[in-house]
Amino acid sequence: MKNKIFFIVFMFVWITLIVLNFIVKSDAFSEQENRYLAKLPTFTLEKLFNGTYQEELDTYINDHFIFRNAWIKIKSESEILLGKDENNGVYIGKDGYLFEKFEYKENEKEHLEKVANTINQFISNTELPTYFMLIPNSIYINQDKLPDNVTTYNQNDIINNFYSKLDGKIKTINVTDILMENKDKYIYFKTDHHMTSLGTYLTYTKLCEAANLEAEDLSNFEVKTVSDSFLGTFDSKAQVPNQEKDKIEVYINEKNSNIKSAEYDNETTQSIFNSEYLEKKDKYSYFLNGNNAKVVIKTNVENGKKLLVIKDSYAHIMAQFLCQNFEEIHFIDPRYYKASLTEYATQNNITEILFLYNTSNLVSDLGILSIH
Numbered sequence: 001m002k003n004k005i006f007f008i009v010f011m012f013v014w015i016t017l018i019v020l021n022f023i024v025k026s027d028a029f030s031e032q033e034n035r036y037l038a039k040l041p042t043f044t045l046e047k048l049f050n051g052t053y054q055e056e057l058d059t060y061i062n063d064h065f066i067f068r069n070a071w072i073k074i075k076s077e078s079e080i081l082l083g084k085d086e087n088n089g090v091y092i093g094k095d096g097y098l099f100e101k102f103e104y105k106e107n108e109k110e111h112l113e114k115v116a117n118t119i120n121q122f123i124s125n126t127e128l129p130t131y132f133m134l135i136p137n138s139i140y141i142n143q144d145k146l147p148d149n150v151t152t153y154n155q156n157d158i159i160n161n162f163y164s165k166l167d168g169k170i171k172t173i174n175v176t177d178i179l180m181e182n183k184d185k186y187i188y189f190k191t192d193h194h195m196t197s198l199g200t201y202l203t204y205t206k207l208c209e210a211a212n213l214e215a216e217d218l219s220n221f222e223v224k225t226v227s228d229s230f231l232g233t234f235d236s237k238a239q240v241p242n243q244e245k246d247k248i249e250v251y252i253n254e255k256n257s258n259i260k261s262a263e264y265d266n267e268t269t270q271s272i273f274n275s276e277y278l279e280k281k282d283k284y285s286y287f288l289n290g291n292n293a294k295v296v297i298k299t300n301v302e303n304g305k306k307l308l309v310i311k312d313s314y315a316h317i318m319a320q321f322l323c324q325n326f327e328e329i330h331f332i333d334p335r336y337y338k339a340s341l342t343e344y345a346t347q348n349n350i351t352e353i354l355f356l357y358n359t360s361n362l363v364s365d366l367g368i369l370s371i372h
Helices: 002-025 043-050 054-065 068-081 106-123 155-164 177-180 197-210 235-240 274-277 342-345
Strands: 089-090 098-100 128-133 170-173 223-231 246-250 261-264 295-298 306-311 327-332 352-358
Touching: 002 261, 089 235, 098 235, 106 170, 128 155, 128 197, 128 274, 155 177, 170 197, 177 197, 197 246, 223 274, 327 342
Parallel strands: 128 170, 128 352, 306 327, 306 352
Antiparallel strands: 089 098, 223 246, 261 295, 295 327
């Protein structure tokens, strides 16, 4: 009898939640997770028979399940109490570090082959000096902070293998060594997938070496902490109780704080920094106003150098350093910008091209396959 009552109550609660899930309107964007949530899939017989519709529907339900953030938090706290060192695809590491799982599957190897071919084809249409900077993720550089008995894929092997497939005209930039040498410093955020300003500065010096530029010395910057309460995307997924917060530092000087203009998708300002985001969950968007299809920065540096940066969000925090050496920096995100970059480079008198990506993103990013 007790089992029957329990079953009836359980089914009533479950059905109620399912019904509420479709009745209660949910947001299209999750500020907590800093991403757009799945849309209700369109039904077709083809998608039904090949299983795609069920997969998309499951993703939609998971993304929009009522009280989702509360369920994630409860799940996280219960698994930590059980001694688990992973939640929702995020490892709970040592010294406050969180790491997203990194797996390198056969289809991702094939994807990188396509990416290399796409870039080589694109570069064949231009004679501009071109650089590629592929940055390893924290889970590789800080793997000593992983939970005991957890290992990760050698990202340096992925980077070197990918570089070997690029056209010889492209100058590849190795940043793994300098990051490994400084891994005990605060070069990656603990709760987010991005690098800190210090880590980014180290990669900037390697770009300068490759491009025969003089890197601005650290002594010429004022290091300013703009936030000490940043909780990034890893924290949003894992929701670890009492998680140590990150601090966001910016390296300020005359060249990056006094520019002519910064043209974003929907507005033009005179700053590459937006302090409004420091009051929001997505504090990393303080740098370069978050994700835009195109951003054009015009500095007061007068040297005729105009850099086209084809990138993911790792480039946003790099803007403060690129302002030191270029008259103009054009940031293009191929996920959103679909016009011809060959024509763009010609029309805007671009003098150099930089591809800047992080490894985890490049192995899955589809946007870069559309460049032409």
